[in-house]
Amino acid sequence: MALQQMSLRNSPFLFYLSVTLPFLFILLFQFLSLLKTALANQPTVPLYYTGAAARRDNAITRYRSKATVIKGTSYIGDANEADDVALVDCGTFGEPGFDSKMLCEEAFTAVLAVVELPGFDGDVGKYMVETCVPFCNREQICGSLGCTVLIQASDG
Numbered sequence: 001m002a003l004q005q006m007s008l009r010n011s012p013f014l015f016y017l018s019v020t021l022p023f024l025f026i027l028l029f030q031f032l033s034l035l036k037t038a039l040a041n042q043p044t045v046p047l048y049y050t051g052a053a054a055r056r057d058n059a060i061t062r063y064r065s066k067a068t069v070i071k072g073t074s075y076i077g078d079a080n081e082a083d084d085v086a087l088v089d090c091g092t093f094g095e096p097g098f099d100s101k102m103l104c105e106e107a108f109t110a111v112l113a114v115v116e117l118p119g120f121d122g123d124v125g126k127y128m129v130e131t132c133v134p135f136c137n138r139e140q141i142c143g144s145l146g147c148t149v150l151i152q153a154s155d156g
Contacts, residue, residue, distance in 0.1 A: 032087075032114070036070050039085050039112070044072035046079045052109035053082055059102055059111045063088040066099075085110040092116040093135060103141040 047053050060067045066089040071081065090113050091098040102113040119131045135141075 028116075035112075036068070036087065039070040039087070040073055042072070043074045043076045044079045044083050044085075045076045047083050047109055049108040052107075055107050056082075056086055056109040056111055059088055059107060059109070060086050062101060063090075063099065066091070083110060085112060087112050087114065090115045092118060094118060100141075 047056065060069065068087045069081075070085045070087055072079075072084050075083070088102055088111060090100060090102060093100075093115060095118070100115075102111060103115065115135075117131050117135055120127045
């Protein structure tokens, strides 16, 4: 689902998405690697909204070592490396160092925030009802226009 949503990057209206993942998601690193590859393979378009480049740069500066710029492989029109998507790791909700700044403002720029949620014990339904839904309905993501929750399929 997240990769399909990210194909919207060709549109000048991609501003900001967030991906919410269970903490200790077994395939987390593989998923993030695939996500980065998919983002890199999407043609980069010029940032559309006034001030978008500054907001993207501010996110990169704020998240420093937890921000990764995904270098595009092709550029459309006047687009250049300053228009590439930045992936920022907000950390694990409830843990020291969790930074929800990117979840509380509409960035309207090429930034994708990743949040890990604790508490997944293999029971998908319980996790969705007790962890994911309450988090997504909290003010922590008040500025996000889109949020994708990805969980590991249960074995049962």
